[in-house]
Amino acid sequence: FSKSMVLDAYSEYVNNFSTAMAVVRKTCASKPGFLEFLKHRQETSSDRMTLYGLMMKPIQRFPQFILLLQDMLKNTPVGHADRLPLQMALTELETLAEKLNERKREADQRCEIRHIAKAMNERYLNKLLRNGSRYLIRSDDMVETVYNERGEIIKTKERCLFLLNDVLMCATPNIRCQDGSGSGSGNAPLDQKFLLKWSVPLSFVEVLEYGSGEDVVDSSRYPAPHSGEKVVINAKPNKLYMGPGQLYQDLQNLIHDLGLVNQISTMIGSLKGNYQNVNPTVAQDWVSGLQRLILKKEEEIRAADRCRIQLQLPGKQDKTGKPTYFSAVFNTHSPAVKQSWISNLQMAKLALEEDNLQGWFFAEDDGNQIKKQKHPLLLRQMPVVMSKLQEFKVECAVHNPEPHINTESTADTPVVGHGCVWVASCTNQMGQIAIVAMQNSNPKVTECFNVESRILCMAYVPAEHLEEKVPENSHAPPAKASDTPSVCLGMEEGSIIVYKSSQRSKKVRLQHFFTPDKSTVTSLVYKKHCLYAGLVSGSVAVYSRSKDGSWSCDEPELVKLGVLPVKAMLAVEDHLWASSGGQVFIISTHTHRVERQLEAHQEEGMVVSHMVVAGVGIWIAFSSGSTLRLFHTETLEHLQDINIATPVNNILPGNQRVSVSSLLVCHGLLLVGTNLGVTVALSVPRLQGIPKVTGRGMVSVHAHNGPVKFLTMAAAVCNRTSSPSSSLQGSQDAESTLPPSDSASPPPQGQAVWLGEAGCTTMALQDSLSTSSCGSLAPSQGSLEHGPEDGALYDLLHDPAHHQRGRRSSKVDVSSLLVVSGGLSHRRVNKKNKHSRHEDNVSTIMIWQIPLLNM
Known part of the structure; x- marks a missing residue:
């Protein structure tokens, strides 16, 4: 599969599958002899497989390989010599699956555009749609409601809304069968025509x-x-x-x-008087x-x-x-469709803004507009210091996944929000926290307060609900400090401050305690009911909970690593990875003992500054130099080096010295903040396996003055404790979006490989014909063996109810993920900015929106 010739042929087959099956279906309907021939071949074959089943076999083969490797990995113990080769092979297949996904998505979008142009049958509209840079995002059946001046409903009409990347079109479905008679409720995709009501540029919607x-x-x-x-x-x-x-x-x-x-x-x-009622x-x-x-x-x-x-x-x-x-x-048809449609519209409008039309420099620019819909979009850049003291400089940030409570509006709160981000800025002596609410498309600073020392790091601590048996007759136990979420601040003065994480209320300081010898706190991580503090003295202080739920700060457990500061810490499953100098120490979260040690760089003076984990790989950056190193988390084997100076120097004049100032992995992107203020985005496999960088990446045109001090991800959170079954259920994970609520079957165990879309074109066979969606390469649940084929392909051709089940559905349910970068001011690379010196030194965050495809 890795050979380009095989990949191209396979991709063409997958992309053309739905069209090929539509031709088969049309031929079966028009030529009874061909239909009888297919039925006879199915009845006389030993496995009684249909033509559809035979044509699906190559498509199913690819995900079966991935399923096989996943099963083999589940049954291969950690430490076995075969695990790394299996993970490498799985990574290769996932990378290929991503490429096939992109090609399938592009082919489907082009096919949909052609179909709409044909169905509209208007000359100026055909010209509009055949523009090479225009593509379809989604199409939805909706009901338009018309009101009179008193707000009373006069009538309702069926409409189809086509959301393109730059135009919104509303059309009336004009459904006719082949014999010319109208069919009120059915839907024959090949013969469906649309009457255009209006089309409006997205910027005006x-x-x-x-x-x-x-x-x-x-x-x-x-x-x-x-x-x-x-x-x-x-x-x-x-x-x-x-x-x-x-x-x-x-x-x-x-x-x-x-x-x-x-x-x-x-x-x-x-x-004056008293009266009874x-x-x-x-x-x-x-x-x-x-x-x-x-x-x-x-x-x-x-x-x-x-x-x-x-x-x-x-x-x-x-x-x-x-x-x-x-x-x-x-x-x-459901609240979930409304939320996803509005999200799609907002993302499409955001992509059309001037800041995003030329927002990234692509090292491998082939002019493909559809591919570029995946890059991060600049949602907003805003100052975060609420003080006139200009020496405040942004230092660090942490995401607080707190559900949004809308106290200012009677509007229905969106099911999914993005919580808020605590941003710390510092002078030489003191610190300031700005809390940025990441709601809707208008993030804003909701509150701001000062602390008495510089803030070097922060960690979010979720509420801990320990199940304790309470006697029936006893009173409810008193509330503990651990029952509410909190945010911990690591201070330069050698202390840790714990604040209650509550929205729109004065911040309650729960605790303030000093570390051993008042050693400066350089990193903080929460894991398994313990708070780990990396100290400038080269030790890790481990704080556990006391009986009242607060942190037991009198005698923390100390794990001595070295003499250099513990600059970076990262929780990886049941271990804590902590760096001191060029060494990385792997500490068990159960015993708090160093179990293994990794020498990240052989050169003297190379100090580990940042670490991020994805799958079974960990990326490590150093305080000097522009090289990132990838290590295997199980064998600690060195797998890949990436030099980010190459893409940065492609966009910035002069071969300036480049180093890494921040690091983040999110949804298939390795984001690298640099000392020069630009951010580099590199593609990595996002399902599982080893996060090896593929391609040359892209560099942001939007930059800070000076280093990118932090990159943090605002993952989606559920705004409601219990949402209706018709809407999105539960909170969203950072790496995946929620499945549509109307999916007929539960999602497969583990991560799935998505190749194509359910109902990929209007001309495709509908999902009811098979357990696999048309042109989709997703591993199905259960056995890897090919089961008995559904021979209903030919019987369904003449079933009127089949067409009704095949109503047009929304194409891809896209939600979004927010990434926040922090530094001084905002500038566009290679563009002269007329800023005053004061504006150049304002602590600023940039908020990026990354589209997520529902897999």
Whole structure:
């Protein structure tokens, strides 16, 4: 498979599979003799395999190899000589699978564009769609709802929305069978035609959410958390609300009544006499009852809103030449579809912004626009220091995966958020924490506070819920410090400060204790109920929990590594990797003893500064030099060297000295921050195996002044404790997105290899024909042996119900991952910036959005 000739032939076969099967299906329908021939061959063959089954065999072969290697690895013990060759082979196959995925995705997108152009059958539209840089992101069947001026539904219409990388098109499906008769509910993809209603450039498309954005002002003016006044803010009298009409009218009536009852309550309070049923207590009951009804009505409106998308679109100019706008309201089939569609739209609009059109320099630029949709997109760059003292410089950061609590808006909170990021900036004597909420498409600093010493490192500690048997008659145990998540700060003065991680409230300092000999804390890691502090003295201090849940700080366990500072620490399964000088020590998290030792570099003076792990490989960077080294986590064998100076010097003038200042692995990218302010992104396999770098990578055009001090990932978190079954379930892992909620079968054990998309084109055979999706190369569950084929291919051809099951579905459910880089100011490489000296020294973060493909 590694030979390019074999790869090309295999890729062509996979890409053309759906088209080939569509031709077979059409021929079976038009030529009964051919259909009888296929049936006869199936009945007389020993394995009774269909033509479809035979054609699927080459496609299934590739993932079967991967499954075989995964099974062999599961049964090969750690330390066996065969493990490394098996992992290397698995890595090669995963790399090839990624290449095949890219080619399949590109082929499907080109095929969809051709199909839409043919189905629209409009000359100017064909020209629009056949532009080589334009590709389809997704297409969805939706129901458009039309309201009158009072917000009441007049009618509903079936629509199909085509989201391209730069245009949004709305069309009416015009479904006709081959005999010309209309078919109201069926769908014959080959014969489906669309009537274009409108097409709008994405830059002009705005999503309006009920109760969000400009309609909401500071809630601090309203002390009652659910007062009627707060709801009034969301209902501007001169703004038409396109929502569930009767529900909204009921809400307005309740708000009106609450205002009157509040006035009556005030008047009752001024009565001189005492009356049985007219007193302040009764009046307060009226107010409370109305507030409860308002809350219930708001929840009903939110429930109706969860599948509803309201778009603001540009209309024709009025008589005075001013631009006008109109609203279009669509209903999706589930809340999950709405969330993913809005996410797709935001990502596509972000990619069209000027900062992202030329955001990265590609060392291997072949002009392919579809390939470039994977690169990180600059969401925002913003200052994070809330002080006029200009000597504050950004130092480090940590992601706090805290669910978002929206206290300022009645808008429905997205199922998935990205928590917040704590960013530390320092002067020569003190430190400052800025908390950046990573919500929606507008991250912002929500709070800021100072600490008395420089902050060198931080670690997030999740809540620990230890299951303890409590007698039935006893009272509930008192709350412990370990019951709530916290953030630990490692200080230059030789202390550790622990803050309670709570959103939008004054930060509570839980603990402040000094390390042995007040040794400066250079690194912090939390693992298995223990806090590990790397010290400048060359030791690791291990803190465990005391009975009250706080850290037992009197006599920590000390693990002596060397005389040089412990600059980098990393938790890898049941071990802690800690560096001192050029040595890396592997410490057991059970015994707290050094079990193995790795000499990362033979040259004297090479000090390990950063380590990241992916799969069974660990990348190590040094404080001087531009070389990264890859080691095998099991055998400690040195596997690869990468020199990042080569891509950096391709974009920056003069052969400047390059070194690594920060390091991060996330979703198939090895991100390397440099001392020159630019970030290098290198591709690595993201499923499992060894993270060997493939290709020459890309370099960010957006840079900091001075080194990239940190790179941290804001993984997706679930904003709700229990979400509806129709929406995304649970929190998202850093390396993968959640499966669609409507998937018929549970996902395979372990990571899957994804080659192609379910329902890859409208002309493809639908998934109901086989357990494998068309053109998809995903390892299926169970045996590696080829099971009995489903011979229903020919019977389904004339089944009208089959076409209805094959409705168009959204193509790829794309969510996103955020990466935050920190340094001084922001600049574009090779572009003159007219910044003042003061602006060049402002602590700034850049927030990158990385699209994730649902695998």
